[in-house]
Amino acid sequence: MTFLRIDPRLVERLRDALHVVIFTGAGMSAESGVPTFRDRMTGLWARHDPQDIATPEAFRRNPQLVWDWHVHLAESVRAATPNAGHRAIAALQDLVQQVTVITQNIDGLHARAGSREIIELHGNLLRLRGFRDDDGRQEGLRLARPPRPCPLCGARCAPPGAWNPDPGLSLAGFGLAAGPVPRCPKCGARLRPDVVWFNEMLDPDLLDQAWAAMENCDAVLCVGASLEVEPAASLPFRALECGHAVIEINPAPTALSALADASVRGGAASALPRLVESVWGSAQGPGE
Numbered sequence: 592m593t594f595l596r597i598d599p600r601l602v603e604r605l606r607d608a609l610h611v612v613i614f615t616g617a618g619m620s621a622e623s624g625v626p627t628f629r630d631r632m633t634g635l636w637a638r639h640d641p642q643d644i645a646t647p648e649a650f651r652r653n654p655q656l657v658w659d660w661h662v663h664l665a666e667s668v669r670a671a672t673p674n675a676g677h678r679a680i681a682a683l684q685d686l687v688q689q690v691t692v693i694t695q696n697i698d699g700l701h702a703r704a705g706s707r708e709i710i711e712l713h714g715n716l717l718r719l720r721g722f723r724d725d726d727g728r729q730e731g732l733r734l735a736r737p738p739r740p741c742p743l744c745g746a747r748c749a750p751p752g753a754w755n756p757d758p759g760l761s762l763a764g765f766g767l768a769a770g771p772v773p774r775c776p777k778c779g780a781r782l783r784p785d786v787v788w789f790n791e792m793l794d795p796d797l798l799d800q801a802w803a804a805m806e807n808c809d810a811v812l813c814v815g816a817s818l819e820v821e822p823a824a825s826l827p828f829r830a831l832e833c834g835h836a837v838i839e840i841n842p843a844p845t846a847l848s849a850l851a852d853a854s855v856r857g858g859a860a861s862a863l864p865r866l867v868e869s870v871w872g873s874a875q876g877p878g879e
């Protein structure tokens with residue numbers, strides 16, 4: 592493995608770091624075979640606007656089209672395995688007191704590589720929940736009495752009387768699979784992937800946790816993120832404002848490149864193990 596050439600003072604700061612945050616975007620999983628967002632809109636899907644397939648409005652309008660696109664994406668996620676970059680991040684847990692992964696990815700590959708402290712800002716593709724009538728409607732439902740959430744899928748759409756009281760029911764048997772959009776067996780709401788679509792808010796608790804990690808850590812590695820989608824895009828800049836060491840790994844420049852303490856031009860699967868090896872001296876992760 593060839594070592595990365597990094598300013599020795601920066602190496603020192605990284606070695607001294609007690610809490611390292613890894614902030615990742617779609618490029619992190621590109622070498623695992625999960626397409627980045629731009630790459631997802633190719634082939635059959637090239638004629639669709641993202642607004643037609645990844646928004647609550649699109650699901651309301653044409654749930655089957657939105658479901659089919661996510662099933663298509665889930666196929667590449669299921670076929671993917673963590674790459675050497677995911678494993679290097681997991682290996683860092685044995686070398687640094689605290690490692691927090693903040694990811695915009697919905698593929699679950701960090702967990703599969705063995706990372707333990709993970710904030711999935713945009714949700715998880717392979718987890719389902721009920722579609723709520725107020726999904727994507729900022730103002731919420733205009734009802735005299737807001738509906739109670741279904742105890743099984745969390746959707747707020749069905750009157751309590753419609754709930755099937757069978758306590759043995761679970762959503763575990765439902766997954767993103769080809770076919771008609773499934774419904775919650777308890778309240779009848781359509782099921783959807785538990786991800787954050789365009790026009791939807793991030794979970795405020797997760798965003799707070801991510802913000803706090805950026806403020807309280809010592810160093811940030813920003814990997815494979817174009818930093819074009821807010822509010823996640825602001826997170827690494829917060830770490831810079833706080834004076835923490837920030838290193839970017841991305842084959843292409845971003846708005847962070849000129850401001851970061853170092854910008855490594857390379858793919859995550861090769862550059863991350865080299866960085867971990869160069870700074871901390873080991874990059875063997877637990878892996879799958």
Ligand code: APR
Pocket residue numbers: 615616617618619621622627628629695696713814815816817818819820840841842843845857858859860
């Ligand atoms: N290693 C590291 N980075 C890579 C690699 C690689 N092998 N290949 C591509 N990249 C970089 C690209 O240069 C780009 O900067 O990954 C980034 C991918 O950009 P996007 O597709 O915009 O992904 P991301 O930044 O995660 O987008 C943020 O926008 O599409 C929505 O909600 C979706 O979470 C996503 C968010």
